[in-house]
Amino acid sequence: MLQSPVLFIDQLAFGHDGSRVYAAGARRVTNQKPESRGVAVWSIPGSAAPFSHLLPDQFVTGFCVNPAGPWLYLAAKEKRDDERKHYRAVELSTGASHSLGLAAEYDFQLAVLPDGGSFVASGYATRRGPKVVARWKQPPGSAPARQWLKTLKPEAVNEPHTFLAVDRKGTRIVTLNLQGEDHDYLLGTYDPRDWSLMSRSPVSDKIGIWDQLLFHPNDRWLVLRSRNAFYVWDANDLDIEPKRIAPGKQELTAIAFHPSGRYLAATSNDTTVKLYDTATWEVAKTFAWKVGRLRSVAFSPDGMLAAVGSDTGKIVVWDVDL
Numbered sequence: 001m002l003q004s005p006v007l008f009i010d011q012l013a014f015g016h017d018g019s020r021v022y023a024a025g026a027r028r029v030t031n032q033k034p035e036s037r038g039v040a041v042w043s044i045p046g047s048a049a050p051f052s053h054l055l056p057d058q059f060v061t062g063f064c065v066n067p068a069g070p071w072l073y074l075a076a077k078e079k080r081d082d083e084r085k086h087y088r089a090v091e092l093s094t095g096a097s098h099s100l101g102l103a104a105e106y107d108f109q110l111a112v113l114p115d116g117g118s119f120v121a122s123g124y125a126t127r128r129g130p131k132v133v134a135r136w137k138q139p140p141g142s143a144p145a146r147q148w149l150k151t152l153k154p155e156a157v158n159e160p161h162t163f164l165a166v167d168r169k170g171t172r173i174v175t176l177n178l179q180g181e182d183h184d185y186l187l188g189t190y191d192p193r194d195w196s197l198m199s200r201s202p203v204s205d206k207i208g209i210w211d212q213l214l215f216h217p218n219d220r221w222l223v224l225r226s227r228n229a230f231y232v233w234d235a236n237d238l239d240i241e242p243k244r245i246a247p248g249k250q251e252l253t254a255i256a257f258h259p260s261g262r263y264l265a266a267t268s269n270d271t272t273v274k275l276y277d278t279a280t281w282e283v284a285k286t287f288a289w290k291v292g293r294l295r296s297v298a299f300s301p302d303g304m305l306a307a308v309g310s311d312t313g314k315i316v317v318w319d320v321d322l
Contacts, residue, residue: 001291002315003048004040009309010253010295011039013065015092016116018300019044021317022072023309024060025295039063039074039090044305044317054090055097061085062108067301068116069140073100075108087121089136089144098143101125102134111164111173112138113192118147120164120173120192125149133195150195163213165222167235172198174222174238176213187222187238201238207231212254217261221278225255230266232281245281247274254296259303262322267294273308289316 004023011024024039038056042049055076062085063074070092075085087100087110102123110121122133131152136144165174175188185203190196212225215235222233224242228251231242250270257264263275263284271293275285292312299306299320307317 001048002042002050002317004050004309004313004315005053007313008295008311009313009315011060011063012254012296012298012307012309012315013063014044014298014300014305014307015065016067016069016301018302018305020092021298021307021315022063022065023050023296023315024063024074025309039072042315052095054095055088059085061104062110064108064110064112066112066116066119066138067114069138071116071138071144073110073112073119073121075104075110084124084127087123089138091143100134100136100144101146102132103127107163109164111166111192113166113170114168115170118192119144120166120195122152122164122175135192135195148194163210165213165215166192167215167219168217169219174213174215176203176210176224187233189238199238204241211252214255214257216278217257217259220261223255223257223264225252225266227251230255230264243281245276247283253294256297256299258299258306258320258322259301260322265297265299265306267297267308269293273297273306287318291316 008025009023013022021042022039039054040050041052058076060074060076065072072090075087077085084103087102089098104123112119118137120135125132134149135147137147138144173190173192185205187201189198207226210226219235222235224231229244229246233242234240250268252268254267265275267273272286272288274283277284291314292310294308296309306320309315
């Protein structure tokens with residue numbers, strides 16, 4: 001079991017080679033403590049205490065790791081009441097932090113393409129400027145280089161793009177947001193090469209508040225997590241009504257696909273993590289780790305390990321036997 005200096009582990013990920021675990025959190029804690037900052041890092045296997053703490057002076061509101069190399073991307077702010085968070089790229093081999101020249105007002109809105117060679121994010125390039133989307137090239141041994149920046153049309157920015165999801169082929173990015181004067185919920189599909197619009201699909205306004213959007217490892221499904229259910233679309237036809245999976249009365253807190261695509265892991269406030277068989281969407285296994293209410297879940301890239309983070313700062317890592 002790992003013990004984090006960060007409370008409420010609602011952000012959790014394995015490194016690109018599975019040898020490290022990264023955790024951040026406390027974004028929903030109202031009485032936040034000074035130590036609830038930065039990204040804690042553990043070696044696997046290793047000691048219970050993290051061996052490194054990245055950007056310990058920053059409140060991290062979201063992060064993801066590059067799937068192909070030693071880079072981590074995050075949104076962070078120096079003060080809890082700052083309106084905007086600034087995107088940064090962290091070189092994990094040295095700890096060097098590079099500004100991406102982009103800020104966000106709300107959630108972490110960055111997607112890395114599967115080959116790790118580039119990534120896309122939406123936000124604001126200037127304090128009073130319009131909403132933009134930008135793409136960066138990521139050389140293995142040097143800082144990211146911006147390839148282009150595009151201003152979004154006014155009708156596309158009533159609400160920010162939320163949780164960009166990229167398919168495993170790297171050929172499309174899907175966003176869920178509000179668009180138009182009628183505040184319609186829409187799934188927008190974009191070409192990551194130039195952000196040209198490929199399609200739009202309407203979404204029921206009954207979904208409510210959403211928190212996570214991700215593709216199945218084989219691009220078979222697109223899954224959206226809301227507070228009390230997750231929604232499953234046929235990833236090849238987003239106009240078809242999604243299947244709604246409502247596990248119970250407890251709030252869903254995180255989802256993650258096993259790399260094989262066979263299972264979807266879901267954590268909730270009932271202290272358990274459940275594995276759903278993606279062939280039937282029935283619960284196949286349930287784990288109760290008794291470390292508090294679970295806030296996050298992740299699998300290692302090879303699928304051999306899984307991890308969950310709790311609201312007590314504890315992280316459980318276990319061998320996956322499927």
